[in-house]
Amino acid sequence: MSEEKNDIQKENEDKPRKKVSQGRRDALKAMVAVPVLGAMAYGVYQKKKTELNNRNAAEMFRFKSDPAAYVPTTSDAPVLRLGIIGYGIRGKLLMQALGFATPAYIENLKEQGRINSEDTRYRDFLEQEDLRIEITGVCDIFDVYAEDAIRAGSNIYREGENGRYGREPKRYLNYKELLAAPDVDAVVIATPDHWHGTMAMDAVRAGKHVYVEKPLTWTVPETYALRSVVKDNPHLIFQLGHQNRQIEAYERARQIIEKGLLGKITLIETGTNRNDPNGAWVYPIHEKASRSTIDWKQFEGEPERIKEYMDYMTSAGLTKYVGPESREKFSLERFFRWRCWWDYSTGLSGDLLTHEYDAMNQILNLGIPSSASSSGGVYFFKDGRTVPDVLQTVFEYRDKDLTMLYSATLANQFKRSRKIMGHDATMEVGNTLTVTVDPRTEQYRQKIEQGIIKPGEPFYTYVPGQSVDAVSSATERYFLERGLLYSFIGGKRYNTTFLHLKEWIDCIRTGKQPSCGIDQGFEEAITAHMGTRAYLEGRTMYWDKDNELITRE
């Protein structure tokens, strides 16, 4: 530094007359790089201009309103007293979503968290909102499950073994006793399909609010009966367990279609692909399960329902699908893997098609189809089941000029997206939405010619809380396509089952109607029954809209 100072001083002494021009030269030298900034500004301006054009092109996909904000339960909300009927695989998940788990389950979560620091399920469970509910009654016909349900219900502090517990819920041996209990305001029903309708009807008649797992019903006649019982008691809140109603992307999909951005829709493709025994309903058989720990008589079903089932199967010549074992014969396989037999099950239609249908009904207001045709068979799991493991059902909506295809296999896990196909674009619907413009579109022809839209490539993507379009950076799209973005957007990610139960509980407190009430449930059940009957009878089934009847022609 001092050397430099001397240098400058020396220079000044030597050439005093050149002082001014030297200073000017120094200033110029200092600023020599300033034009670089000009170049950068010009480049950025040009880039922004192109982006703005593209952004305007994607503007039509933008939503004016934000999704409804999450409203937490207030600490002064009245405590709701719940009864749980059925604490099997789904019942456990429902109770966990309500904030109740067995100490053993919590110990396991803690352990998993210790092994893998990225496993935050224990912390998430502790942080899960208190819905201000009390489990006052439980009913399961398998002793082990019933005792687990009691432990979960009393584990109000969400602690592990040797923790503090609250009051134990009362165990009822028969669900009718639980429904008669005065300290139960509402019930959650998660039993095998052949009990859904009966228990839901009995619960409403007993003055309880009802959350019942899908599918709504097992037989066709009980579908009408349940609808009228629920409609006669509008003060009781009824919710069918299609938790996918809570997926934010579906609401956005509905808005996109309402705006006509896909053009005329003629085909919807949905399906299920699973490839493991659990997914094919080969559930584990509990080691403590036996004649003495299971109330088989109650498992068999309500006589009136069984009669409806047998009447239909006999009159339609379908007795080969009944059994093969007699209903009275105790069977651990049939108890734990009941989905494999029509005697208790609604098959792929009731278990998985209903989710797909309900998603599309939510997005497109489909209603009941005009006809259904099905095919498939027991092609892989030749374990004595009567319910097919491969099923294709085609629903026609004549008044809407569209077809909905459902295609399922339980012996392959290839990822097939749900597609809503319009004349102008195709939308893939999942937790995210992707719109791909059709090369033969008319609506977007100009934009394709201008080079703004590349047909055949995803043009617009929606991730909960964020729109990503043609303008988004490659990085953003990369992460998005791999589903990595949505855990941070909006700050928090909720379990849809939790949200669906919370909606029901909120409605009980406010008197509002939930999103999957009896009308949506009726449409779901009839649609699934049409698909099932089409499969069983091997012919197309029709819906007589005026008389509300499933017919054969």
Added chain:
Amino acid sequence: MKRVSQYSKLQLYALFTLRVFIGWYFLYEGLAKVFTPNWSAYGYLIDSKGFFAPFFLQLAENPAMLSAVNFINTWGLTLVGLSLILGLFTKAGYMGAILFLLMFYLSHPPLLYAAYILPTEGSYLWIDKNLIMLVAVLVLMLFPTSRIIGFDSLLTRKKHELS
């Protein structure tokens, strides 16, 4: 430090060009983030691999830390870019550049078996362009040019005049 005027013209222009180009790179990285609504480093951070990955993941998971990281990235890159191009406060600019590049390198080290979601535009083993640029900045720091071409020259002159 050696006297700056010892460079030949060619050496000076080469160093100056390198400085401006690296500055350009930083400035545009910064501006691109300034102009991207809701830009976040989240995706980049959670894609971190290697020895320091837990640290970067922690930054991503903590909302307060993440917003600090986003702010520092956006404006830090912009300021470093301006500093290098204009030759103003270059010492701070170089330090900033080295710090950023070090973080980029440590969060995404080109390890033998690390597979990143983000695609790279080349093939790397242990040494990547971040590390090379880091060394280039180090060279620029050791061979300063801003007091000859850059606003720092005015600052030093002012200091001289005051003294």
